[in-house]
Amino acid sequence: MEFAELIKTPKLDNIIVKQPFRPPTEGTLCITSHHLIFSSRRNVGDELWLLHSMVDVVERKITGNGGIVILKCKDFRIIQLEIDTNEEFNNVSNSIEWLSNLDEPRLLYPFFYRPMFEIVEDGWSAFCIEHEFSKIQLYSDSWRISQVNKNFTICQSYPESVIVPKSITDETITAIANFRCLGRSTKANKFSDLYKLHNQAVLLRSGQPMVGTNSKRCKEDEKLINTVLGSGKRGYIIETRNQNLAQLARTKGGGFEPEVHYPLWRRVHKHIDRHSTLLDSLSKLIEVCNDTLCPMDKWLSRLESCGWLSHIKDVLMCACLVAQCVDKEGRASVLVHGAEGMDSTLQVCSIAQVILDPDCRTVHGFEALIEREWLQAGHPFATRCKHSAYTTPSARTREQSPIFLVFLDCVYQIYNQFPCSFEFNEQFLCVLFEHAYASQFGTFLENCVKQRKELNFMKKTVSLWSYLNRPEVLAEYLNPAYEPNNSVIWPSVAPQSIIMWEGMYLRWTIDQSINDKISKTVEQLKTYQKELRSKAIRLRRQLLELAVINT
Numbered sequence: 001m002e003f004a005e006l007i008k009t010p011k012l013d014n015i016i017v018k019q020p021f022r023p024p025t026e027g028t029l030c031i032t033s034h035h036l037i038f039s040s041r042r043n044v045g046d047e048l049w050l051l052h053s054m055v056d057v058v059e060r061k062i063t064g065n066g067g068i069v070i071l072k073c074k075d076f077r078i079i080q081l082e083i084d085t086n087e088e089f090n091n092v093s094n095s096i097e098w099l100s101n102l103d104e105p106r107l108l109y110p111f112f113y114r115p116m117f118e119i120v121e122d123g124w125s126a127f128c129i130e131h132e133f134s135k136i137q138l139y140s141d142s143w144r145i146s147q148v149n150k151n152f153t154i155c156q157s158y159p160e161s162v163i164v165p166k167s168i169t170d171e172t173i174t175a176i177a178n179f180r181c182l183g184r185s186t187k188a189n190k191f192s193d194l195y196k197l198h199n200q201a202v203l204l205r206s207g208q209p210m211v212g213t214n215s216k217r218c219k220e221d222e223k224l225i226n227t228v229l230g231s232g233k234r235g236y237i238i239e240t241r242n243q244n245l246a247q248l249a250r251t252k253g254g255g256f257e258p259e260v261h262y263p264l265w266r267r268v269h270k271h272i273d274r275h276s277t278l279l280d281s282l283s284k285l286i287e288v289c290n291d292t293l294c295p296m297d298k299w300l301s302r303l304e305s306c307g308w309l310s311h312i313k314d315v316l317m318c319a320c321l322v323a324q325c326v327d328k329e330g331r332a333s334v335l336v337h338g339a340e341g342m343d344s345t346l347q348v349c350s351i352a353q354v355i356l357d358p359d360c361r362t363v364h365g366f367e368a369l370i371e372r373e374w375l376q377a378g379h380p381f382a383t384r385c386k387h388s389a390y391t392t393p394s395a396r397t398r399e400q401s402p403i404f405l406v407f408l409d410c411v412y413q414i415y416n417q418f419p420c421s422f423e424f425n426e427q428f429l430c431v432l433f434e435h436a437y438a439s440q441f442g443t444f445l446e447n448c449v450k451q452r453k454e455l456n457f458m459k460k461t462v463s464l465w466s467y468l469n470r471p472e473v474l475a476e477y478l479n480p481a482y483e484p485n486n487s488v489i490w491p492s493v494a495p496q497s498i499i500m501w502e503g504m505y506l507r508w509t510i511d512q513s514i515n516d517k518i519s520k521t522v523e524q525l526k527t528y529q530k531e532l533r534s535k536a537i538r539l540r541r542q543l544l545e546l547a548v549i550n551t
């Protein structure tokens with residue numbers, strides 16, 4: 001298949017484009033293999049570039065002659081193209097529809113994109129496992145790197161090198177992998193400085209144990225889980241499904257750890273919604289957010305009925321519970337899992353780390369968290385983010401789900417409560433959201449390390465981190481109010497504290513540029529404060545000199 005075959009009308013004059021916060025504009029539309037480019041003759045340099053892969057749904061509205069192509073984007077923006085002849089209307093809408101639904105990853109833009117900047121810090125190697133491991137070694141020598149998953153033989157969705165307890169052999173790990181769902185055995189998370197002085201609590205995540213209806217056991221699994229506890233310690237298993245679902249899973253071969261065989265662990269069920277429930281909820285939220293004609297007495301109840309804020313609250317609450325076990329309850333170890341351990345498990349483990357670990361609140365630490373807890377841990381980005389809020393319910397599959405957006409939203413909630421504790425700003429979170437759905441970079445493509453390796457990503461595409469971490473780009477995403485704080489931050493999960501993320505869901509409805517102004521002002525005030533400080537130091541020095549002269 002050639003792109004040229006799909007692009008029926010590569011260039012089209014005199015079309016009218018409507019997009020948020022702009023007056024309708026007449027100009028020229030170009031369709032290239034990966035972009036839709038619109039430029040008006042009036043404002044040179046004011047071009048619209050849209051990746052085809054950013055288009056969620058193409059809708060057509062037929063008018064007398066020609067029609068309106070409505071592009072509903074994965075970032076919730078809506079763009080309308082008014083085209084006044086039938087043939088061109090059909091050609092353009094069909095082309096965009098095909099180009100936005102390419103299934104073959106090799107045809108996607110990251111494989112064609114050539115950066116216009118020099119790569120200083122290569123994002124592909126910035127977060128390698130050896131680096132992570134060296135951090136763990138700083139405070140514990142009871143872990144090792146294992147190549148047990150070489151060639152992805154025991155777990156398709158995990159990386160080839162994994163960090164495991166020293167006391168556990170590769171044979172044991174293979175046995176455990178056969179017992180855990182999708183071969184996802186437990187994985188330790190680093191715990192930085194805060195914990196190194198204390199008897200180490202470990203945060204583990206895994207897939208469900210394949211206990212089934214006849215209560216299968218796995219001695220190796222029991223051994224591993226009990227080994228990490230340390231003598232005399234107890235741990236918590238946080239199960240992200242409710243009791244019924246977990247029980248039901250047993251009829252399909254899954255299940256949970258029976259207390260008799262894991263006596264030192266206490267199981268707590270904290271249900272978190274997943275699958276298409278989340279996408280339905282997001283869809284409703286986006287609909288409500290753009291309905292500016294909604295009467296006042298309906299607005300809040302509609303916001304409530306889409307359930308989005310409750311989902312956010314559930315994840316935050318579960319993550320707080322995990323953090324609390326690790327930090328408070330006698331520094332207990334925690335194992336988190338749901339069914340496959342690729343969705344809610346990752347949300348909970350990563351939010352808990354944002355709460356506990358100040359390093360995760362820096363730019364580099366947050367990127368490392370996304371690498372470690374999402375990309376390396378096999379969150380299936382390509383499948384989950386194939387569609388966004390605008391797909392019709394009938395076109396949705398169970399697998400499409402804004403799991404990653406829920407995570408970013410939870411981080412935003414914490415950021416909102418602790419605006420000085422994050423090195424990055426809100427726009428940084430928005431940018432990550434956008435790139436997860438459509439990007440020129442290879443970072444979020446495909447579903448796991450194995451698939452990325454097969455496509456030779458590191459050689460063929462550029463990492464998002466290589467781009468973001470350049471000082472001139474990063475400047476835009478830094479929080480001017482950042483004051484590093486080494487303590488654990490406990491977000492409130494009271495309903496009053498959970499807010500709708502305006503910068504995400506209302507940004508095409510209400511102009512958000514006021515926030516940029518506020519952030520500029522804060523930056524100026526900070527510079528001014530610095531100047532005042534150095535002035536004060538100078539004055540103090542002069543005063544001292546005067547005092548010396550006088551005596």
Ligand SMILES: *[C@@H]1O[C@H](CO)[C@@H](O)[C@H](O)[C@H]1NC(C)=O
Pocket residue numbers: 008009010087088091
């Ligand atoms: C529309 O597409 C057809 C090919 O399918 C092409 O022959 C025709 O020239 C196109 N029309 C316009 C106006 O670009």
Ligand SMILES: *[C@@H]1O[C@H](CO)[C@@H](O)[C@H](O)[C@H]1NC(C)=O
Pocket residue numbers: 020076077078079290291508509
């Ligand atoms: C919001 O709704 C209006 C019509 O009510 C529509 O014209 C516009 O494209 C929508 N915008 C977004 C971003 O949803």
Ligand SMILES: *[C@@H]1O[C@H](CO)[C@@H](O)[C@H](O)[C@H]1NC(C)=O
Pocket residue numbers: 151
């Ligand atoms: C890795 O596995 C693939 C099939 O899954 C196989 O074709 C290949 O030969 C294996 N490579 C090595 C080095 O074992």
Ligand SMILES: *[C@@H]1O[C@H](CO)[C@@H](O)[C@H](O)[C@H]1NC(C)=O
Pocket residue numbers: 483484485486487488489490
């Ligand atoms: C750090 O955060 C904690 C918890 O919010 C707060 O009590 C403390 O004052 C903060 N410390 C600094 C130096 O900002």
